[in-house]
Amino acid sequence: MTKSLVTTVAASALLAGMALADEVRVYNWSDYIDEGLLEKFEEETGIDLIYDVFDSNEVLETKLLAGGSGYDVVVPSGTFLQRQIAAGAFQPLDYDMLPNAENLWDVIQARTETYDPGGAHSINYMWGTTGIGVNVEKVTEVLGPDAPIDSLSLIFEPENMAQLADCGVHFLDAPAEMFPAALAYMGEDPDSHDPDVIAQTEEMFTAIRPYVQKFHSSEYINALANGEICVAFGWSGDILQAGWRAAEAENGVEIAYNAPKEGALMWFDQMAIPADAPNPDAAHVFLNFIMDPENIAAASNYVYYANGNEASKPLLLEDVIGDPAIYPDEATLANLYTTTPYPSRTQRAVTRLWTKIKSGT
Amino acid sequence: MGRRLLIAVPYLWLLALFLIPFLIVLKISLSDPELAIPPYTPTLDWREGWAGFTEFLSQLDFENFVFLTEDDLYWKAYLSSLQIAALSTLLALLVGYPIAYAMARAAPEWRPTLLMLVILPFWTSFLIRVYSWIGILSTEGYLNQFLLGIGVISEPLTILNTNVAVYIGIVYTYLPFMILPIYAALEKLDDSLLEAAEDLGCSRLSAFWLVTVPLSKAGIIAGCFLVFIPALGEFVIPSLLGGSETLMIGKVLWEEFFSNRDWPVASAVAVVLLLILIVPIVLFQRNEQRQREAEG
Numbered sequence: 001m002t003k004s005l006v007t008t009v010a011a012s013a014l015l016a017g018m019a020l021a022d023e024v025r026v027y028n029w030s031d032y033i034d035e036g037l038l039e040k041f042e043e044e045t046g047i048d049l050i051y052d053v054f055d056s057n058e059v060l061e062t063k064l065l066a067g068g069s070g071y072d073v074v075v076p077s078g079t080f081l082q083r084q085i086a087a088g089a090f091q092p093l094d095y096d097m098l099p100n101a102e103n104l105w106d107v108i109q110a111r112t113e114t115y116d117p118g119g120a121h122s123i124n125y126m127w128g129t130t131g132i133g134v135n136v137e138k139v140t141e142v143l144g145p146d147a148p149i150d151s152l153s154l155i156f157e158p159e160n161m162a163q164l165a166d167c168g169v170h171f172l173d174a175p176a177e178m179f180p181a182a183l184a185y186m187g188e189d190p191d192s193h194d195p196d197v198i199a200q201t202e203e204m205f206t207a208i209r210p211y212v213q214k215f216h217s218s219e220y221i222n223a224l225a226n227g228e229i230c231v232a233f234g235w236s237g238d239i240l241q242a243g244w245r246a247a248e249a250e251n252g253v254e255i256a257y258n259a260p261k262e263g264a265l266m267w268f269d270q271m272a273i274p275a276d277a278p279n280p281d282a283a284h285v286f287l288n289f290i291m292d293p294e295n296i297a298a299a300s301n302y303v304y305y306a307n308g309n310e311a312s313k314p315l316l317l318e319d320v321i322g323d324p325a326i327y328p329d330e331a332t333l334a335n336l337y338t339t340t341p342y343p344s345r346t347q348r349a350v351t352r353l354w355t356k357i358k359s360g361t
Numbered sequence: 362m363g364r365r366l367l368i369a370v371p372y373l374w375l376l377a378l379f380l381i382p383f384l385i386v387l388k389i390s391l392s393d394p395e396l397a398i399p400p401y402t403p404t405l406d407w408r409e410g411w412a413g414f415t416e417f418l419s420q421l422d423f424e425n426f427v428f429l430t431e432d433d434l435y436w437k438a439y440l441s442s443l444q445i446a447a448l449s450t451l452l453a454l455l456v457g458y459p460i461a462y463a464m465a466r467a468a469p470e471w472r473p474t475l476l477m478l479v480i481l482p483f484w485t486s487f488l489i490r491v492y493s494w495i496g497i498l499s500t501e502g503y504l505n506q507f508l509l510g511i512g513v514i515s516e517p518l519t520i521l522n523t524n525v526a527v528y529i530g531i532v533y534t535y536l537p538f539m540i541l542p543i544y545a546a547l548e549k550l551d552d553s554l555l556e557a558a559e560d561l562g563c564s565r566l567s568a569f570w571l572v573t574v575p576l577s578k579a580g581i582i583a584g585c586f587l588v589f590i591p592a593l594g595e596f597v598i599p600s601l602l603g604g605s606e607t608l609m610i611g612k613v614l615w616e617e618f619f620s621n622r623d624w625p626v627a628s629a630v631a632v633v634l635l636l637i638l639i640v641p642i643v644l645f646q647r648n649e650q651r652q653r654e655a656e657g
Binding site: 056058059061062064065066067083086087088089175212213214215226228275344347348351352354355356358359360361 | 394396397398399400432433434437438499500501522604605606607608613616618619620621622623
């Protein structure tokens, strides 16, 4: 009995450590794919797919920097990707194995150039903006029909927030998204890396802090959909998904998303292969599968995020491609800003300030 | 020989699962952060032999511990964690003692069943049990619906995302660790001692205070340590049930490790936490030993 147990344990340890050629481990954001695609991938390629999810770039980054994460494909956002490339966390892509890369959208490739020059280490999966989601009925009930739902004044003016507090406001727990928004509202450069400039936002945050129910980066989807909160500052597709979930539940909740008119952060989630991926070949097969216009269109139609695939556009649903909240028009696109990673000293100051804002200490 | 081997087993265990990991953490706490895999420097390179080792040692310093004293965040977080852990322990004792007492007084044929019921929650994942409290405590949750339904309150109570929810979560999670040792102590209690006390003119209440409580002291102390120690470093419960103002050292450690990517400072925070915990652990050990000596 004991002996057979030992053998089993040893065998499974061996299996876990061994790179099986017919297996690919993907680590992606939560609520970020049409799960039907996962089955389709396994059927088409015969490769076993192990799919795990995370809800913060920080968790992914720590796993990557610790080394030996065991994942073959990961999906960091642009700024994090840039830093991780510098740390040597990714292997260069072999474009000979990625014939579908010809479908990529040059506009998005040009914008992601800052993070990953020449797309040497990553391909774009989805991109979106960070903005304001509102429960239309509740917000107009509180602030009247002229409520500034497309302006950062909704969340940064204490008099608005004081009234919204009762119906619930959630903010992202992501300082790298919140400080640029605050700086944009103050008319400063959202991508400022100067700790003194960033510190100027403290007063504004402290004034509205008592009215924020929670800082969290994924709970707001359900909270908005259930009508538990009326305002969330979050990611475009997540808020649109909340609206879609509410519609499906037929609970009468109507959700609207707006990229703030003062400027909105445009971000890119990039698929990359860790330097120590056990199965880089299978990872390339997965990336190529994702860049198939039909597959990435199915993903976008499901998660309500725009993708970086030009050829997928004709296959998108009208309420995805036709929605300026997902595929912004020229005017909105011009109003979007991007950010670059904080150097480590600024990062410490930013995290510390964020803790101070959240906890008062 | 066999006896020595037997003694060596727990020491090997301690060496492999405590001392070596601690030395690794201590080593990292003396390093500097760097953008690399792993994200700190220096790393030990055995290939360079003794010279490499001394070179490595010379690069270590106590800078990160000095840093902890410069920002009041850290000691406030330690203090707040101590407070939350201490109050949770007290609450768990107040709830757990009557349960353990009732179990020990129950008819002997019922005791295994009652014991089973206390252990039963462990069959479900800890995470799921904490998550279920979100469903109970939220403004739209079962507790508020119930209280609104019977008309006790007219506005839903805000419990979730506050320290109150953290206390509920900790007390709920660690309650069995309080009940079991107290039950073990009470079960051994000789009933004739209580009879003697009553014969000698003690009321039932004073017999409880003068006989039962002192005799269950060992169980109370063991229970308190078993709740206090894990509660102090608790991370999951405050992050799921607590609000942003809930300041606990586990969360500060998380921020250092994940948001700042500063493993050296995170390790320094962990080392200090361990030093704080060593005090109650040593007290606990000493108490155990004294107990054993007293029992002969």
